[in-house]
Amino acid sequence: MILVIGATGQIGSKIVTHLLANGQQVRCVARKFPNKELFRGAEFAIGDINHVAFLADAMRGCTAAFIMIPPDMKATEVRFYQNKIGEVIAEAIEEVGLKKVVNLSSVGAELEAGTGPILGLHDQEERLNEITHADIVHLRPTFFMENLLAGIPSIISMNRFFGTTPGDVPLHMIATRDIAARAAFLLMNPNFTSHNVEYLLGERELTFNEAIGILGNTIQKPDLEYVEVPPQEMRNYYIGAGMSEDWADSLLEMEAALANGTINATVSRDKVNTTATSIEEFARTTFLDAYRKAMTTDITHRTPPSRDAHI
Template identity: 50%
Template sequence: MYVITGATGNIGSKIADILLTAGEQVRVISRKREHLQRFVNRGAEAAIGDLTDRAFLVEAFRGATAVFSMIPPGYNAGDFRAYQNEIGENLATAITAAGVKYVVNLSSQGAELAEGTGPILGLRDQEARLNRLAGVNVLHLRPTYFMENLQLNIPLINAKGIAGSAIRGDVKFAMIATRDIAAYAAERLVKRDFAGKGVQDLLGERDLSLAEATAVIGRSIGLANLQYVQFSYGEAERWLREMGIGSDASRLFIEMNRALNEGRFAVNRPRTSENTTTTSIEAFAKTTFAEHFAAAAARKAA
């Protein structure tokens, strides 16, 4: 039995799909049953509850061969770091109480840094928390910037005909599609070929700048002249709030953007066959981004 936290998110949902397709037993966690129905229809077991409920998590993890562990983003938490610590403590306690022996934990590039990385600091804390668990084999995945983050530009493209954020357009850094993170995580869960406590970088297909990524995306959606614009930190923070992200989370994401601009993480990382994944920005733009862009246009037309 493989237990998946964040089962309705970009990565967890894909892990569940991969495992179910392979005929594995899967338990998916969510607060709402209707969000899990598509997995239940394929044979998954649903665990309905909240990650703030430690007793629920213990039962959800009980009998697990391995757990995919992550702290879902609480974008509207009044104190984002406090929220991360609460969920992180509950996950760690439940892993021990339920007798889980294998955990694939979603962390991030930049988790090696002790300050100045915004929400990544909570993932650094969680790595340390899980590393203290005796008798539990833990593999921390440190993926880079998600290509799916580029979809945050869809409202901006529709409203102003540009893409943009607080990140410099000329800095090349690693980007990854969440489908590749999910594929790697699912393989490690099934093989359980890790022991003790370890870290695995996941750096995507190649490094590229946001200006380059925007040009590729523009061509994929019929906007050959789509431009990337760097916003001030203040402008970008206001844009995040307008999209519904809480003030504390917005502040932390801007701090993370600043660290990326300064080349503090995900920049010039050594590449190997193990940490380099296959999905290119061109493939992502033609499929995932184009599909979301078309869906947004259809909703607007309706």
């Protein structure tokens, strides 16, 4: 039995799909499952991962687990929230004696300051590394291509995509399907030992100008424009969209660390950490599907800008 925390999320749901397609027994953890038919064949552990007893019960009988700290954009203190959840996860692993763990972390997780929400993932890596009985892989993916979906309302209403990062700064970008594929492989083939780090950097580096240009051509908007906006303007948007002030400030700190190269300087691209899905493939599949769906609904009244729900 393999446990998947965050089974309804962008990465967790894809991991579950991989595992079930390969005949694995899967136990899915989430607060709720609005579309249980998508998880046919899996077991459900429905509850709050703030509680050690619940999570330990969910882990019992499992040979491996995918773990993550689900983001809560309304949390008033980001790092406190992350550490609270992280402590529960670690305590449950220790209580049950789980042997094999794949932990979702992030590029930049080795840095001790200046990376916003990645700091909570830094803390979690250190916490998990104190568990000596468990073999652990910390997956450190880069910026999710799926973050680009948040710009669809402004693309529809204004033919623009807004962000705080300069449009000509090269960034690594990855499709979450590639993160899920690697996580599923490790869970099905848990031959790793000790504590390890794996980077996942996407198919190639891209600037926002390049990425948005490709998206625009795919949706037949060749004049689609990437527009850099001041951090304060983005902060106001984030808070207006429902984020806590600390989350907004935390995301802006992370965006600044991406823009100035602090995070990218921690890793170099090679054949091992380069993944398959290109921005062109993402554009004609995931992005195009989301764009078409949005075009059939009344969303053009929404106010831009939007970006970076999570790295």
